Amino acid sequence: MEAKIVSITRPDVQEWEQLWNSCPYATYFHSPEWAHIWQHYSEGKISPAPVLLAFNDGKKALLPFSIEKACKGLVKSTLSSPAGTYGGWISTDRLAPEHEKSVWQYILREYPNLIIRTNPYYANNSAVPVVPCMDDVTHHVPMDGPFEKIEKEWRKGHRSAVHKAARLGVTVREASSMNDWETYGLLYKDSLRRWGERASSNYRQSLFSIMGSLNSSRIKLWLAQYEGNIVAGALCLYSRHHVVYWHGAALDKYYFLNPVNYLVYDIMMKASREGYAWFDFNPSAGHAGVIKFKQGFNPRISSCPVYITQTFSKRLYCMFSSRIGGNK
Known part of the structure; x- marks a missing residue:
């Protein structure tokens, strides 16, 4: 049976918290508390933007994403978790490869500027359909x-x-x-x-x-x-x-x-x-x-590799920023 996403909603903090508390492979980095710490620390440049996906078989997956703004908000990046920490979805359901494929298709379609470090406690990280930009381990x-x-x-x-x-x-x-x-x-x-x-x-x-x-x-x-x-x-x-x-x-x-x-x-x-x-x-x-x-x-x-996808405008911004920084 094909796993189709039939509903995309913005969960409130309580719903996020409950799902995080119940997910067996969630780390602290998947919690709403972690996202709100970075919202406060960054003075609003990073803000929580979680998404709850529901499938046609009743299963759900939550993406504990945050959005980071730069260049007066003109450039936006999606952080699977702030500060380069473990990301990926959390769920109380056992997701099959068909669900994982649908989630990744949604992520890559909707979030062209994405930074995600895979969660080493999730069972099937081999399903990631993009090449990592940095191999890493914990x-x-x-x-x-x-x-x-x-x-x-x-x-x-x-x-x-x-x-x-x-x-x-x-x-x-x-x-x-x-x-x-x-x-x-x-x-x-x-x-x-x-x-x-x-x-x-x-x-x-x-x-x-x-x-x-x-x-x-x-x-x-x-x-x-x-x-x-x-x-x-x-x-x-x-x-x-x-x-x-x-x-x-x-x-x-x-x-x-x-x-x-x-x-x-x-x-x-x-x-x-x-x-x-x-x-x-x-x-x-x-x-x-x-x-x-x-x-x-x-x-x-x-293994907990980091994956980054970028639009052309984001690559230009990063290149410009690095050159400015190198001239300080």
């Missing part, structure tokens, strides 16, 4: 079995680093005030100074302030402390089955304490005991040192 650890068993699979050096941090008095706690979020922003600023041109992002303090002000149970900023000082932090995002270590920062003068190793240990232990299925380190932007660090936790490696 490192993630399945939380199947007791945490003690998971930890035993780590490299000896990583386990030793955790024990050393605990012995020297490093502790981990969740951020409990806006001052904690501001302090984390200062750690990130110091990390940017150290990374220089190697940095793959450069966010303003306002992003962390926005996320902290939500008091969301799905957003947790974990902080490593030593002698009363915050020395490292890990910003993790939670969905039904998935925890992602989305952002991190640390003070280099405290590296001898191995605070990041201890953060990962503590966060992963809690996630395992709370019943989450995956701890995701997120893609590494090609940084060899970051990849080496993640590999020490015996992760699985899953």
